[in-house]
Each structure stands twice: as C-alpha cells, then as structure tokens.
Amino acid sequence: MTDYPTGLGTSDRDTISLLGHDLAGDLLGTVTFGELAFWLATQQRPTPGQLRVFEAVLVSLADHGFTPTAIAARLTYYSAPDSLQGAIAAGLLGGGSRFLGVTEDTGMFLHTALADLGDTSGFTDEQWDAAALTLLTQTKQSGRRVPGLGHPVHKLRDPRTDVIIRIADEQGLRGAHLRLFEAIGRTNGQVLGKDLPLNGAGVAGAALADLGLPIELLRGFALLARTAGLIGHLAEERINPIAPAIYAEVDRNAVYVPAIPTN
Amino acid sequence: MTDYPTGLGTSDRDTISLLGHDLAGDLLGTVTFGELAFWLATQQRPTPGQLRVFEAVLVSLADHGFTPTAIAARLTYYSAPDSLQGAIAAGLLGGGSRFLGVTEDTGMFLHTALADLGDTSGFTDEQWDAAALTLLTQTKQSGRRVPGLGHPVHKLRDPRTDVIIRIADEQGLRGAHLRLFEAIGRTNGQVLGKDLPLNGAGVAGAALADLGLPIELLRGFALLARTAGLIGHLAEERINPIAPAIYAEVDRNAVYVPAIPTN
Amino acid sequence: MTDYPTGLGTSDRDTISLLGHDLAGDLLGTVTFGELAFWLATQQRPTPGQLRVFEAVLVSLADHGFTPTAIAARLTYYSAPDSLQGAIAAGLLGGGSRFLGVTEDTGMFLHTALADLGDTSGFTDEQWDAAALTLLTQTKQSGRRVPGLGHPVHKLRDPRTDVIIRIADEQGLRGAHLRLFEAIGRTNGQVLGKDLPLNGAGVAGAALADLGLPIELLRGFALLARTAGLIGHLAEERINPIAPAIYAEVDRNAVYVPAIPTN
Amino acid sequence: MTDYPTGLGTSDRDTISLLGHDLAGDLLGTVTFGELAFWLATQQRPTPGQLRVFEAVLVSLADHGFTPTAIAARLTYYSAPDSLQGAIAAGLLGGGSRFLGVTEDTGMFLHTALADLGDTSGFTDEQWDAAALTLLTQTKQSGRRVPGLGHPVHKLRDPRTDVIIRIADEQGLRGAHLRLFEAIGRTNGQVLGKDLPLNGAGVAGAALADLGLPIELLRGFALLARTAGLIGHLAEERINPIAPAIYAEVDRNAVYVPAIPTN
Secondary structure (H helix, E strand, O other): OOOEEEOOEEEOOOOEEEOOEEHHHHHOOOOOHHHHHHHHHHOOOOOHHHHHHHHHHHHHHOOOOOOHHHHHHHHHHHHOOOOHHHHHHHHHHOOOOOOOHHHHHHHHHHHHHHHHHOOOOOOOHHHHHHHHHHHHHHHHHOOOOOOOEOOOOOOOOOHHHHHHHHHHHHOOOOOHHHHHHHHHHHHHHHHHOOOOOEOHHHHHHHHHHHOOOOHHHHHHHHHHHHHHHHHHHHHHHHHOOOHHHHHHHHHHOEEEOOOOOOO | OOOEEEOOEEEOOOOEEEOOEEHHHHHOOOOOHHHHHHHHHHOOOOOHHHHHHHHHHHHHHOOOOOOHHHHHHHHHHHHOOOOHHHHHHHHHHOOOOOOOHHHHHHHHHHHHHHHHHOOOOOOOHHHHHHHHHHHHHHHHHOOOOOOOEOOOOOOOOOHHHHHHHHHHHHOOOOOHHHHHHHHHHHHHHHHHOOOOOEOHHHHHHHHHHHOOOOHHHHHHHHHHHHHHHHHHHHHHHHHOOOHHHHHHHHHHOEEEOOOOOOO | OOOEEEOOEEEOOOOEEEOOEEHHHHHOOOOOHHHHHHHHHHOOOOOHHHHHHHHHHHHHHOOOOOOHHHHHHHHHHHHOOOOHHHHHHHHHHOOOOOOOHHHHHHHHHHHHHHHHHOOOOOOOHHHHHHHHHHHHHHHHHOOOOOOOEOOOOOOOOOHHHHHHHHHHHHOOOOOHHHHHHHHHHHHHHHHHOOOOOEOHHHHHHHHHHHOOOOHHHHHHHHHHHHHHHHHHHHHHHHHOOOHHHHHHHHHHOEEEOOOOOOO | OOOEEEOOEEEOOOOEEEOOEEHHHHHOOOOOHHHHHHHHHHOOOOOHHHHHHHHHHHHHHOOOOOOHHHHHHHHHHHHOOOOHHHHHHHHHHOOOOOOOHHHHHHHHHHHHHHHHHOOOOOOOHHHHHHHHHHHHHHHHHOOOOOOOEOOOOOOOOOHHHHHHHHHHHHOOOOOHHHHHHHHHHHHHHHHHOOOOOEOHHHHHHHHHHHOOOOHHHHHHHHHHHHHHHHHHHHHHHHHOOOHHHHHHHHHHOEEEOOOOOOO
8 A cells, every 4th residue: 555645735524734734724814825835835834024025026927928828828718718727738838948947047057056156155245246257157168058147128127136136135035046146147247248137037036046945846936927927818818819810910921831841 | 910909018128017017116025926816817906805815715726635636747747857837737737627617617607697686785695595496496407516515525514615705704705606605505405405515616716706706717716726736746746756656556556458448 | 456447558578568469569560550549549440441531531630720729839839949748738728619629519519419310321312401401400599500510711612521521432431420411511501591611620520420439539539630730830840930920920019908807 | 021931731712732732632531640740740751661660650659558648648637528638738748858758868869979970871780889889888977878778667678679670671761870779779788787678669769760850859759649549548538437546546545744845
C-alpha cells in the first residue's frame, strides 16, 4: 500500500483542512486569496510585509494588453466557447521562455549569481556595482544575455520598476536579488554600450526571489497573475469580440507561397 | 484598418494603464490581487463588501486535496518538468462539467430560475421555500438534477456553506441567488426523498452570482482559485513527488483484456 | 488491490504488445498509422474498405488554412518556442463547438435521428427524402439548426462532399448516416427557403459514423487530423513566422474604450 | 497591409488547395493520412520509401500503455467529459523532456554530433565505432547523458530497435543518424561500464532525422503518434473507466504531513 503525503488539503465528513488549518473556521473571510496563494506555494504563512510585496507583484503581472497569449486565448474562446477552461489553458500555454518567462529567468539568473558571490550581507552600493559589472562582463563574454534588461515599449524606464522596489524597501524586503538587479540597472551601460532599463517583469522576479519563493516556480506566479488577466480578456471577448476580426484579417491577407522549405 | 477595442490595458513609452488607471501610480501596492481579478472581469471596481465575499469564495475553491485535476497536473509535471505552464494547463483542463463545473452550473441554474420568477424583492422565507419546491419538482419531472446539492464526502453538511452565507450576509450581499439556494437546501428532502446538503462549490456559485459577476464566466473564477491550488501541488510535487508512485501503481496493476468494444 | 484493465498496450522485458499483437513483429511496417489509429479507437482492425474511407476523411480534415486554431497555435509557439507540445495543445483546444465540432455534431445529429427512424434498410431515395423533410421541419420548429449545412466560403458546393461520398460508395460503406445526410442536402431548400450545401466537415462526420466509430469520439478524429495540420503550421512558423506580424497588427490598432460592461 | 504567407492551405468558393494541389481532386483517396502528415511538415511529398519508414515510426510511438500522459488524459476526461479536446491536450502536455522528449533529444544529439564530424559518407563500421567512442567519452566527461540509451523495462533489448533499423535499411534510408546511433549501441559499454540497449524512442528519433524531417520538430511527430494512442485510451475510458479507481486510490491513501518546505 502506497501512501501519498501532502501538506495541503485533506477532508473528512465534517471538516476540510487546508495547510493544517480548518478551512471554514480559520481561513474563509480571514485570509485574502493572495495570502492563500503564497501559503499554498511555500507551506509557510506570509508575513504582512511579504504579502504586501507579493500582491503588488501579482498586480504588476496580471495584464499587459493584447499580448500574443491574450490573443491566443480569445481566438480559442471564439472557436470553442463551450470550454472556458480550454481558452484559459491556451492563454497560459504561451507562458514560456519568450513572454512570461522573464520573471523566472531573472530570478534564476540572480539566484545563481548570488550563490557564486557567497555572503553579501553588508555589501555597499559600490560592492554591488562591482559585482554587477563582473557579472555583466562574464555574461556578455559567454555570449548570453542578462534577462530582465530592456523593454520593447518602455525604452527609457519601466514605470513598474521604481514602485515595486519602493514597496519592497518599505517592508524591509529589498534583499540581495533586488539589490544586485538594481546594480545591474546602474552599471549595464558600461558593459553593453548603452543604458538599458530594468523591466518590470524582471524586477517582479527579483522581488519574488527576495520573498523566499521557490525559484523554480517563479513562472507559476506570473501564470497565476495572468490567469486573472485572461479572465478579463475573455469577459470582454464575450461582449465585444475581436477574434472574428483578427481571423478575417489574417485569412483575407493569406498569400500562397509554394513549398516553403521547413528544414 | 480594423480597430481592436479594449477596456483593459494599454501602454506607451512612459506609462502603463490598466482599467483606465495608472498601473504604477494608482494600483501597485493599493489593490490586492483579488481586487484586481474582480475588476478585470467586470470592468467595475468592487466595493469593500463585494471584495470580501469574492476573496472568501476564491479561498474556498482553491484546493480540495488530491482531486483528479491535481493528480493530472502532477503527472504532467513529472512527464514534462520543463514546462510548468503545461502542468498548470493540464490541471485546469479538468475544470469542466463534473468537478469544477458545479460553481458555474449552480449559478446558471439559479440565474435562470430567478429570471422566471420575476421580481423577488421582499420575498419572505415562505415565499422562497414555495419557489424552491416548485423548481425542485419541475427539475425532477424533467429528469434533470439540481446542481450544487449533495457531496460525496460531506454527506450531512459542507462546512463551507454556512460561513460563505454568513460573510455575504454581513456585507449585505446575501441576494436572491443565495436565498433561493438556501431555500432549496431547506426543502429538497420533501421532493427528493432525503435531505441533501448544499455543497460549498454550489454556494460559491450562488455567492458569485449575487456579486453581479458574469454568469457565463463563473467557472473562470473557480479556475483562477484552482490555479493557486495547482501551484501548491506542483511546489510539493517538486520536493515530495507522488506521480512516480501513481504511475508505478497503475502500470503494475495493468491487466490486459482483449478487444474491449468501444462502440 | 485494484486492477486496471486495458485492451491496448502492455509490455514486459522482451516484448511490447499492442491490441493483442506483437508490436515489433506484427505491426511495425505492416500497418499504416491511419490503420493503427482506427484500430486503437475501436479495438477492431479496420477492413481495407473502412481504412480507405477513414484515411480519406482524415486527409479532408487535416488543414483548413489560417483558422483561428492555427493562428492560436502559431501565437503560442511564438510566445513559448521551448514547448512544442504547448503550441499543439493550444491549437487543439479550439477544437470545440464552433470550428471542429461540426464533424461530431453532424454524426451525433444523424445518429439520433436514425435511432428514431428504426429500420431503414431498403429505404429508397424517396423514403430518405421524406425522412429528411420531417427531420428538417422538426428541427426548425424546435428552434435548432441542422449541423453540417452551409459553409461561409463554399456557398454553392463544398468540393470535398462528392468525393467522400464516392469513396464510401466504392467501398460499400455509404450507409444510413451518409444517405440521410444526402437527403438533407437534396431537400433542405424546401424547409429553409434556400438550398444550403452539405459541408465537408459534416460529410466527414456522417462517413465516420457509417464506419461504426464511436459517435461520442468523432471530434477526436477531427483533432487527430488537425494535429498533423498544426505541425505543418508550426514547421512553417519556425521558418517564415506570421505571429509577430499578427501581434504587431493587433497591438498597433488597440483602442482604449473605458469600462466595457461585461455583464 | 500585411501579407500572411503560407505554403499549406488556401481556398476559394469552388476549390480547396492544399500544398499546391486540389484537395478534393488530387489528394482525397490518393494519399494516406501518414503521407499527408509528412508532406505538411516538410512541404515535400515523401518518396514511397520515406513514407514506409515514417509510418512505421509513427506506429512504434503511438501507445506505450498506462504512461503518466495516458493517465493524465483519462483523469481529465473523467473530470471534464464535455471537452474531449481538453483531455487530449492534457495528455499531450506531458510530451516534454522526460517521456516523449527522447525522440527529439536523440535526433538533436545525433544531428549536432554529425555536424561536428563533417563528411561521414563512406564511413566503415570501425570509423563509426571510433566516432561513437569519442562522443560517448566527451559526453560522459561533460557530465551529460546520451539520450535514447537504456529503457526501464526493456533492459536487454528494445524489440522495436531492430525492426525500425531493418525497415530503414530496406528502403535505403539507414543514414548517418541511424549508423552513428547503432555504433553508440555497440560501444557504450566500453565507456559506461555496462552495455545499455538503444531504446525504441531514440531509434525513432534517429530514423526520423535520417528522413530529413526538421530536427526541431521531431517531438511533434511523437505527439502526433501519441494523439492516436490517447484517442484509444479515451475510447476505452468511456466504456471501461479506470480514472475513478485511480482517484479513489490516491485520495484514500492521502496522508497529511505538516508544512513540507518547498524551497
């Protein structure tokens, strides 16, 4: 007989337990959905400060307008209006390396770099800048790119960056990931030839990492946030659809090109 | 040239707007993730009372232990650990008619019944009970079932039911959907032969409907809540996996049966 | 100890069995992929005639150009190029009631109608026409539509229709589903006011039903066919992408409209 | 005005073109589904020999019994029986690095190694063995593993291996990828300390690569093959379900463990 262990939910005839608490008596009406999401992911109840940063980061990631993932979800809803879960799933499936991945990639990049740096407690801004310069140089030399730098629209400054850093600072949660990333923001021009701003999705990743969330799951929080955004898009699509016009536009401008080689 | 209208997000070089507000200046650190999710779905900012009920309902729906959807997500993560979005999507795809659909089905059932009832403002409990009896009888006669009644585990009482109703009542949001559903809870034994308790997922649907959320999207809120639960399951699976044991258990007990007719 | 029965595959150290046959010795190089797909779905090996109709129907359903599902798959691949399975899954998720559902809906509609008709063996064309007229009239009176009738592009004649019927006829597999559907094609103008052609996806459903495939799974064969089409789209997208242009087109023409009511 | 180029399908009122051919007149009843799938992916019609190898490989990959992906699809169908596309998509989403990825990983590994080897035409078995030994040694030294080696069940010999190689050889399509992989099969014991057999999914990848299919899409053919297998599982699940028993088994043996740390 195999046991299946879990620290999440169990239930019997009269009670539902979640995270070791009575769901009905202790959690409903007491914790916000954001608080529960943090707690479920870490099996540790967040402090008020952690929760404040976490909710702000989720809000920052929830919607970015007509992204490819939002468009894919709308087209799927148009094709299969009977399956809302399919449209949401289709939208989330675009949450990979190119679009939603920046949050995770940045957190992972900083996490790995900090492991190499060893003890950074007490680092001054000068020390962070020196570490960032070394890291930027190494990364460039190995032909890779620092994730979370630059944004196709917000070319000078991503408006989310300063606000997320300020909220983390107010809660005493501006930790090593954010500080290293800020130093990368200050110094990258010296290595890359021009100053690139820190983008909001990258700062979100650094802030989530400073909260102690599992690095390998940072993409998951971007997906949770985006689920709320996708519901917004599908609510709107139901009333004021754009998918039929997108389909018509693409279909109308299709041009046959014989035998495009695919290999 | 086709225009693509949206009331959600837009951005330019220096600002990101969401729902007509400046994301960085007005929303980050000001609204919770739950508040934003409600607002995105309705394009109306929730009142504090609406938000309190909404967050409680999301908390009630986030996790129900080792459901088939949680197991499917864990198996998918085991097979494809490189794609967290795929595992979450697989978990959400079970959010259909049988498991997660109760929330939507109950809201829809009550909504349709209320449209037939006309003006119910000022209804007494006796009037609600009479309406419920008629509805139960009609539904039984047409061979259908009332959604949200009964629970495989919580056979006497679902512990979430009373708490959600109390929270809605405290906020002045115990509206017609909840009242009709409560009357169904009081009277169903007279029609069905034995008393079935209101289940929590059904009460969640009634409460969401009383908040004025789009009925056709109620399943979406169950899916949003469940996304947080799925991240919890995948976080746990990463550290303390059960998928390999489930796979081994099923594979070990596979029995070949020749030519099962499928038609 | 629970047993898990299956008529599909089992294996031990030295052999792999599939459908009761030795995979390596009996099936590889002997059956086509289409033959295996039919066999897996029914646990009955198709006759050569069944296989010929089945392969023709799959070919007819594989690709319809820039459909919403193909566009959704391409957008998802653009966002998450690291997860080919996610892009294919996103494309299949649009295989619901509106686009790919016609095949299943038509098969199901005809199947139900034939159950009501009883024994139709020996029906003449006149008898089929009379049955079709009754069915068309009943369907119209109940406010529903006959699936598989009409096509947005092929307004006069869907070029697939005659060919699929001819192939089925050559194999002695032009059965009751196809004959009733053909009668609907001949008579619908008398009830609907103008002649609508039978569309190819509907004829595909009727032909699959005449093969004895499980009616509830007809959508699955459309999805199998479409998987091949989606791989074609993604192969092309990798070399000659259109997703960036679609994204740019939609994003560029986004227009903010305040507070679209969603309820 | 943006053009959207494609070499796949286009249609007008009277005709449907696919791959530059008239679908109804030239393809229906003429090409098998497997032939069309190859053609769609490459935009080149396969030779009879290529088609024979391709169909055999698809057959070899279609089903492997109660894999985690088949179980996930069955659980999803149980939860959401209204959405067959969702159950198939959930099954495909497990087609990532661990289970279905072997086909692609092996093809990619061999492709990269061959690019380094330069001209291998005229290589003798001894030359292939020498190349394989160097590759095995380098791979081991860099701490990586050669994909496609070994199988949890078929510990001595995967029965698919020899048959696929024979079929490719008969068609003159036993090319450099297969030959290098065969040499790895002959020599790996000298480097790894014990002989590991070539597994069938890896041989499938080598054979597909020798057909000239796009290396980056090899996983897609495994997914296409698996779609047929998943339809088989869902057809069986509809008649003879195992998902309820799996759910009950896991739920019954759930054990609450407080606060499993996830980070």
